[in-house]
Amino acid sequence: MPPKKKRPALHAVTVLALLAGSTYLTVELRKDEEARTPKVQAVTDVPGLHNSTGQEGGKQKWERLKNPDRSVLRTEGGKVLATFTDGARTATLTGPGRTFTEPTHTKSRVVTNDWVRLMPETWREGAEKEKWFKDWYKEFSGSEEDDIFAMAFQYVEGAPVKKDDEGISYAGDANFGPLNPNGSSGNDLRLEESDFFDYLGIPYTFRDGTTIQPETIRARSMDCSGFIRTVFGYRARYPLMASDKAGDGLPRTANGMARGTVGTDVIKLKGVTAADRPKSIDVVQPGDLVFFKLDNRTKDRLDHVGIFLGHDADGHKIFISSREEVNGPTIGDKGGTSRLDGNGYYASTLRSAKRL
Helix, strand or coil: HHHHHHHHHHHHHHHHHHHHHHHHHHHHHHHHHHHHHHCCCCCCCCCCCCCCCCCCCCCEEEEEECCCEEEEEEEEEEEEEEEEEEECCEEEEEEEEEEEEEECCCCEEEEEEEEEECCCCCCCCHHHHHHHHHHHHHCCCCCCCCCCCHHHHHHHHCCCCCCCCCCCCEEECCCCCCEECCCEEEEECCCCCCCCCHCCCEEEEEECEECCCCCHHHCCCCCCCHHHHHHHHHCCCCCEECCCCCCCCCCCCCHHHCCCCCCCEEEECCCCCCCHCCCCCCCCCCEEEEEECCHHHCCCCCCCEEEEEEECCCCCEEEEECCCCCCCCCCCCCCCCCCCCCCCHHHHHHHEECCC
């Protein structure tokens, strides 16, 4: 009889042990899954690449296209491998597929195999025969080294801090700017004019000899044009101007960039009114700068700029920019969906596009 009385207790202990083990395995599996899931971006698939350069083997051919004038490298079967635009240093190369997400602010997922890089020289017809290009293309064809897109997403919410050899934090979650003491939600909540050197917290000397000191209150901040200058300028090494005044390089403001002489206009600026909205945006290419007219108080000035990323998983044309509503770089929906197509806030205020 005594052994029979012990069986229920033994059974209960066994069940509890099994449950505890199951719970432990579930927690550990969840930890492992979370550890393997990138917080900001992920490479979700890799196409079949047939050689060490990351491009398909076989014969390749060059083609010249217009509007804008550009050279396209294709496989013998017609697949686009790369696009190079006259007057621009930005090149778009085909490589491993990636998915960029920002789950905090949007469900949109940008799935792309475009890699946007900056060439050492401006493209011109026939440049494919020159040594500088051959050397550059050999190095970056198929490369997974950080490109413009990867750099851009290193500043969205939750992006981890990255430091250089001198201990300077050159990447990580960025703000748009400090709170405006006279602003409110939806009405200049945060101050503009935070540039890349404010984010870095270091003085910067431009090529014309001008040195600008960072402002402490703007630490870890970059406004819309400051974000562009951080990614294309400080990170990718496109020349930068200290202001919008005459000089060789990327101007300080969105208006200066749109109206300046650097790069190639792919959608020319006609004006800033609603009637000047482009009739077609099919010519925009991943990596292009897109310019907007958001605020009537800025009169004839364009007042916002972003980077076109391509299509999201739902087929919409998506861009990334730094905004006060989200307090930093985003592809999110707060304050207006990041789409160039349709009739949303940003789509209706698009005015021009440029390829640097």
